[in-house]
Amino acid sequence: xxxxVVVVGGGPAGSVTARFAAEAGAKVLIVDRRPEIGIxxxxxxxxxxxxxxxxxxxxxxxxxxxxxxxxxxSPDDTLVTLSKEMAxxxxxxxxxxxxxxxxxxxxxxxxxxxxxxxxxxxxxxxxGGKITGVEVRQDNDSFCIDADIVVAADGxxxxxxxxxxxxxxxxxxDLETCFQYTLSNVDYESDYCEFYLGKNRAPxxxxxxxxxxxxxFNVGIGILASLSTPGLPKKLIDQFIxxxxxxxxxxxxxxxxxxxxxxxxxxxxxDNLLLVGDSARHSDPITGGGLTTSLEGxxxxxxxxxxxxxxxxxxxxxxxxxETGWKKTFGQKLLRNYLVKEIMLDFDDKTLNxxxxxxxxxxxxEFSTLSLVKALVLKHPTLLMKLKPLMKLSEKKGx
Ligand SMILES: Cc1cc2nc3c(=O)[nH]c(=O)nc-3n(C[C@H](O)[C@H](O)[C@H](O)COP(=O)(O)OP(=O)(O)OC[C@H]3O[C@@H](n4cnc5c(N)ncnc54)[C@H](O)[C@@H]3O)c2cc1C
Numbered sequence: 199x200x201x202x203v204v205v206v207g208g209g210p211a212g213s214v215t216a217r218f219a220a221e222a223g224a225k226v227l228i229v230d231r232r233p234e235i236g237i238x239x240x241x242x243x244x245x246x247x248x249x250x251x252x253x254x255x256x257x258x259x260x261x262x263x264x265x266x267x268x269x270x271x272s273p274d275d276t277l278v279t280l281s282k283e284m285a286x287x288x289x290x291x292x293x294x295x296x297x298x299x300x301x302x303x304x305x306x307x308x309x310x311x312x313x314x315x316x317x318x319x320x321x322x323x324x325x326g327g328k329i330t331g332v333e334v335r336q337d338n339d340s341f342c343i344d345a346d347i348v349v350a351a352d353g354x355x356x357x358x359x360x361x362x363x364x365x366x367x368x369x370x371x372d373l374e375t376c377f378q379y380t381l382s383n384v385d386y387e388s389d390y391c392e393f394y395l396g397k398n399r400a401p402x403x404x405x406x407x408x409x410x411x412x413x414x415f416n417v418g419i420g421i422l423a424s425l426s427t428p429g430l431p432k433k434l435i436d437q438f439i440x441x442x443x444x445x446x447x448x449x450x451x452x453x454x455x456x457x458x459x460x461x462x463x464x465x466x467x468x469d470n471l472l473l474v475g476d477s478a479r480h481s482d483p484i485t486g487g488g489l490t491t492s493l494e495g496x497x498x499x500x501x502x503x504x505x506x507x508x509x510x511x512x513x514x515x516x517x518x519x520x521e522t523g524w525k526k527t528f529g530q531k532l533l534r535n536y537l538v539k540e541i542m543l544d545f546d547d548k549t550l551n552x553x554x555x556x557x558x559x560x561x562x563x564e565f566s567t568l569s570l571v572k573a574l575v576l577k578h579p580t581l582l583m584k585l586k587p588l589m590k591l592s593e594k595k596g597x
Contacts, residue, residue: 199344201227203345205351207350208315211478224504229318236297236303239454245487247289254493255302261292263291264290268391271394274547289565319357376419377419378453378454380451384445392406404420414451462536470514472499472503478524480492483536491524503520
């Protein structure tokens with residue numbers, strides 16, 4: 199088998215990379231070890247409505263509900279609200295992640311990319327030190343797929359980057375361990391995503407509740423691995439649900455556990471191999487959300503790969519504009535939010551309550567984490583002093 203590009207992983211980052219590379223004329227193959235794209239769902243399923251302008255998904259059957267904003271509850275339940283008035287419209291979607299991923303894979307297929315399921319990459323194929331493809335296992339068969347370019351889109355547990363010599367190991371303080379229930383029969387109508395903070399509730403993370411409509415809610419928790427112990431995420435989310443006047447009566451119809459990188463982004467291009475999405479540690483260090491950056495980064499990667507295939511040049515120099523591109527688009531935001539995460543970790547519950555109290559009637563200029571961080575820097579310049587230089591840069595870029 200010989201392709202221009204082999205993409206390992208058919209999640210959002212892999213499918214979008216494959217689509218844009220194929221649209222640019224490359225012969226692309228995606229391999230995924232799962233038997234079905236998007237299954238099992240390992241996600242809170244919240245995404246910003248910014249994706250509407252990107253034209254990457256057709257139809258609406260992947261949308262479960264539209265959000266009007268976010269409600270953030272401090273440890274003593276002081277409420278800070280970011281609402282749709284700031285965005286001028288709805289602010290986000292809760293999606294059906296299985297359908298979302300399938301729609302992105304469908305778009306990749308429509309552009310000409312091929313997809314092999316139940317096919318696991320087990321190593322890189324090299325010749326004279328140069329990567330020439332991937333070794334895969336499918337059922338009881340092992341074979342090689344030759345490719346000029348290899349894309350690591352293999353998610354949080356990525357091995358491909360490691361095989362190529364990139365330091366991808368995550369420190370426990372750069373990884374959130376998560377547990378989530380999808381509850382049905384919840385007697386509550388809401389168009390707001392809710393976030394609950396507090397060292398006792400979710401050390402180094404938060405509890406979320408994302409409404410899917412029709413009495414369904416994703417209620418989950420993320421805890422920093424360095425502050426967690428085996429079983430703690432489940433124990434704390436169970437406690438939260440049991441004590442909650444509304445969620446305690448819900449019927450769980452899905453349960454999942456998983457992990458999200460909350461790390462600094464890493465090197466993403468080595469010779470003729472590049473990393474996208476969670477494997478590139480592109481998820482937001484504050485929220486753990488990685489869907490928008492998987493889409494944005496995947497598009498940049500696909501377009502640059504298309505140019506490389508067109509020129510028949512497959513080296514670091516020709517692929518490096520991918521790294522320059524994502525750094526320009528969202529790299530500053532990831533670095534800033536990593537710093538915010540580090541600063542926030544030192545805040546005790548009393549400080550979080552004080553911060554929430556100072557923002558409870560604040561008129562945010564827009565619906566974004568930047569707007570929230572800006573308000574905090576304005577109100578508490580000494581507490582968040584380290585952020586000031588970064589804020590100026592990101593304000594210029596409007597991120
Ligand atoms: C509990 C939880 C809640 C989350 N909630 C949100 C949220 O609400 N909003 C948000 O934006 N983000 C959320 N995220 C993060 C989001 O899910 C990820 O950022 C996103 O899935 C990254 O996409 P990806 O394509 O990089 O990786 P993935 O979606 O993980 O896809 C990787 C693919 O690679 C395949 N694969 C892996 N290794 C191999 C191999 N060796 N061979 C072949 N195939 C392989 C896997 O089967 C998988 O299909 C959440 C994550 C978790 C765990």
